[in-house]
Amino acid sequence: MxxxxxxxxxxxxxxxxxxxxxxxxxxxxxxxxxxxxxxxxxxxxxxVNAQGEQTRLIVSERWTMPSRVPLRYIPEIAGQDGVADWTTMNFLMGFLDESRRRDRQAIAIATRPDNLREMHEGARGIDDDSYDAFLTRKDAALVGPGLLKTMNYQVGDSFTLLAARFPPIDIEFTIVGVLPPGEMSNGFFCRHDYYMEATDDRDAVNCILVEIEGAERAKELAAGLTLDYENRQPSLKVETESAGVARFAARSxxxxxxxxxxxxxxxxxxxxxxxxxxxxxxxxxxxxxxxxxxxxxxxxxxxxxxxxxxxxxxxxxxxxxxxxxxxxxxxxxxxxxxxxxxxxxxxxxxxxxxxxxxxxxxxxxxxxxxxxxxxxxxxxxxxxxxxxxxx
Amino acid sequence: MIPLKYNARNLVVRWKTTLMTASGFTLVVAALVVMLAFVEGVQKVCTTSGEPENVIVLAKGNNDEVFSQIDTRLASELENSRGVGRNDAGVPLASREIFLVVHRRLEQEGVFKFLQIRGVQPIAFDVHTQIRIIDGSPLRASQSEVIIGKGVQREHQLNVGDEIEMGRKSWKVAGVFEAGGSAFESEVWADLPELSSQFRREGVYSTMVLRTEGPEAAKELMTQLESSRSISCNPKTEPEYYAKQAEQTQMITSAAWIIAWFMGIGAIFGVMNTMFAAIGQRRKDIAVLRIIGFKAHEILISFLLEAILISIIGGFLGIGFGMSVNGFSRSTAIGAAREVAFAFSVTEGSIIFAACFSLAMGVVGGLLPALSVVRIQPLEALR
Incomplete structure (x- = not known):
């Protein structure tokens, strides 16, 4: 029928x-x-709505943007009870050639290399060879596929990121691998130690990303850290990763x-x-x-x-x-x-x-x-x- | 020629189908008008920002004042550059400014919102001549006072006398200013030394704005600074700087057109369906028209006009709906970290574009069915 x-x-x-x-x-x-x-x-x-996964905290400067969190804060924060892992992030913005056109603009994240795959979603699918090269080579860059195609780069090529923000220092990188398609398609990851060496910016980072054991503890820690650092110079703002993304998304x-x-x-x-x-x-x-x-x-x-x-x-x-x-x-x-x-x-x-x-x-x-x-x-x-x- | 009345009456007789097909066009055109109004609104803010007499100087390599840092030595050199105007007291018309984006916590909502603050000295009001206090009083130095732009007043719901918590102190809103609809209206202005000490920015500035005698002098000053061997910086005329900030709306414009094209293709298939059905139902009418002497191409044009009529009705309604957002105020992010308040702006250009787009959909959608009319054999159709 x-x-x-x-x-x-x-x-x-x-x-x-x-x-x-x-x-x-x-x-x-x-x-x-x-x-x-x-x-x-x-x-x-x-x-924005990753409510169930509120175990990641973004620690940034309380008041201003771009944020500058002193490196001296890191041992205190990383040593907190319940902190499973942490990494630092510095956002580099620059141009890939002298034309300084918008389509030649790139954003890089300078970060800790040893736990890159664990702490950054955009780097989870990197193959072992590329990752090993990233750990070995100081000027290494793991580049997004969109950026690679726009600039006709190949793995092994070197390129210079012409600074478009403070500090005004152009930095040279060597491509050691390609990131999987996704959020970092038009950007790249580089090492924080190399960034510090190249720019001599050794005092602060833009933010610290902290992985906490459990959502409940994350909530407690966020409130505790905000209070602890309220009267320090600079004071800090601690929020969940989704809240941070939501704040930026709200601008658009x-x-x-x-x-x-x-x-x-x-x-x-x-x-x-x-x-x-x-x-x-x-x-x-x-x-x-x-x-x-x-x-x-x-x-x-x-x-x-x-x-x-x-x-x-x-x-x-x-x-x-x-x-x-x-x-x-x-x-x-x-x-x-x-x-x-x-x-x-x-x-x-x-x-x-x-x-x-x-x-x-x-x-x-x-x-x-x-x-x-x-x-x-x-x-x-x-x-x-x-x-x-x-x- | 077959009278247009014939087509119009047919559309009225099959009013349900006509209305549904036209509403497909209406939605596409309305969406296009709204998207273009958004882009126009943002661009309008950027193009009205800045005065052609002013040269904004950023640190070398920097394109955005949020990330730029100029030290005191460079600031002094810039201030004394040839071509910088002077006021009646003989003070150089050079405004040292700090531009900060701060996080303001909205206690009621429990969320952080960005607030853009510009630290200025009194000379800034001689440099940025667009600024006009419309409510309250001007900014007083060292009194923890701020003045806010119209856009900030609306977005953050602040008024004269309100207190804003920023850094370790509370700042009183002394006045509200307007700036000819420019990006400055999305800013809070505070006393430079007070702001510097509050946010540990002593001895550094984001930008220097130099006022010259006229647009030509501004260009000359820009060239002079660019070619200077002793001064390393990135000078731009103010309108040029803000126009550059609006560049990212190009991406939104492209996306709007891609979406509109796809929606348009969908609507074209819709009108084709309607017209094929209309032709199917009126095969006998067509045969009669041919027999009484109308030529094939005249009938073709007649059916094509019918599709165009639908697109005109749909397009007209779509433009009408789209125009309802005109003047509606919102804020959006532009550049690396700037947020501007803007009003949706439906321009004549957008209306003409949308009307042509609607018409094109009607022509393309109606052409294939109209061509099929030519193949109809009158006697066979009447059988």
Whole structure:
């Protein structure tokens, strides 16, 4: 019974191939851009909303930005009860050539090399050889794939970061490995000891990242450290990693809200396209609905058939649209297609294959929402009315 | 030619389909207008910031005053450079400034928010002539007072007489200023020596702003400083500096266009569907039109016009909805660490762009169905 019903649905869709094709293409294109946009925002939001993982604390200067936390504070903080691991971070900003264009700008994080993979999410997937080279070579840089492609760098090349902030010292680095695609795609990691040596900035770091054993202890420690350092010069601000990210994300709230609005519009647009197409189809098939009723189909059967048609079109289009974006993302990451301005962001925000499933579900959901009104109009077709008109 | 009334009436008869197809256009155009209004708003703030007579000097290699540091020696040399204007008292019109981004804790919400503070001396008000106190009184030195820009007043909900906790002291809001809608309106201004001692910045400045006699003199001074062997710095005219800060909106503009194009393609498929359905339903009408003498290309144009009419209705409504954000104030991050208050700005250019975009969607979406009309055989269609 179910199989026959499925065949009926597929055959109904196959009857007007142009319409089914155009509707699918419309939904496909919109689901594709929807998945790209939501992928970017969800990366930001997942960082902000990492409520369950509040075991990381960011220690920075209480008042000013760029923050300067004295190095003398580190032993005191690292020695606190419950501190599992810690690292320092200095943010270097500079240009990769004398043109000093924005697309030649890079951000680097100078940090402790020995626990890089444990403390920095962006460095978790580095291969052992690259990591060993990073530990061995002082001027080593682990460079993001986006940056590598923009500058046409190779592993083993040396480059100079022309300082764009204080201290105004240009620093030379040697590329020892490539970072996995993700948040550090357009940046690189370098060693803090080398940074200190090159800039002679040996007194302070921008912030300290501390890993705490347990969320409860992290909360206690954050409050305790803030209080302990309140009257020190400089005083400190201790917050969870997600709170820190949220503070920065809040600065771009207007952009994020616009993106959320665009996402909503994309969804509504998809529903309109699908609903319009199904409505036209229902209007054209009133005789067919009447015949089905004569043959014993209940109004519920007809409703389900229309909804199933819409969900099938939406689901398949969603799967194809997101699948296309996932494929494009993977091809970009694996360098099958050259990295250019239009696809470079996929190195920073790679779309995982799991997104295809979400795409299918969203497509099917759009189909369900968009078909409610046409389906209810289809089920209320009056057999006598339809046949009297034909007669 | 087939009268346009024929198409208009057809759209009215199939009003549900027309409305749904047009609403697809409406949403795309509205989203485009809002995105462009955001970009225009931010760019407007940046282009109105700074005066062409002023040269802002940053430390060598620095492009952002948040990260720039100039020492006292360099500041003195810059102050005495040829071309720097003087006031009636003969004091060089050179403003030593500190620009800091501080974390202000909003006790009620329990969160930190960024506040941009500029430490200035009295001469700054002769250099930045756009600054005008609109409420309260001017800044008094060594009195732990600040004056706030209109944008800060709105974003942080501060008023004259309020206290702001910054560093180890409480600062009283003495006045509110406006600065011709520029980025300065998103700042708090405080007394330079007081701010320096509070945040351990004694003897260093973020920037020096030098006022010259006119835009030409400013350019000359900039060239002179750039080519100087004794002075190592990064000079820029103020408008140039703020225009550079707005560069990152280019990325948002590109993203807006990419999203709009994709949405547009979706809407094109939508209108194609509608038009193909309309043609399917009106095969007999088309046959009759051909038989009574209308040429194939006339019918093609007629159907194309129908698609364009839908796009005009949708585009018009979309522009209308998009315009509703005009003047709406928000703040956003620009440059490395700066935040500016801006108002969404729907310009004539954006409206023309959006209208053309809508029209293009209508033409592209209507063309293929309209071409299919040509293939209809009148007798076969009437059978």
């Amino acid at each position: 179910l199989f026959k019903f499925a065949i009926l649905v597929v055959k109904s869709l196959g009857r007007n191939k142009v319409r089914t094709g155009l509707t699918s293409l419309g939904v496909m294109v919109l689901v594709a851009i929807f998945s790209v946009v939501t992928n970017v925002t969800s990366v930001v939001k997942s960082k 709230q207007a952009v994020l809200q616009i993106i959320d609005g665009v996402v909503a519009i994309l969804l509504i647009d998809m529903i309109i396209i699908l609903s319009n197409s199904i409505s036209i189809s229902v209007r054209e098939r009133r005789v067919e609905m009447a015949v089905l009723k004569v043959l014993g189909f209940q109004p519920l059967h007809i409703t389900l058939m229309i909804i199933a048609e819409a969900m099938l079109v939406g689901g398949v289009a969603g799967l194809l649209g997101t699948g296309m974006v996932c494929g494009l993302s993977q091809l970009t990451i694996h360098e099958v297609i050259p990295v250019m301005a239009w696809n470079k962001f996929l190195l920073q925000f790679p779309v995982p294959w799991s997104a295809a499933i979400w795409g299918m579900l969203i497509g099917a959901g759009v189909g369900l929402t968009g078909s409610v009104i046409p389906a209810s109009s289809a089920k209320s077709v009056k057999v006598s009315d339809v046949f009297s008109r034909i007669a």
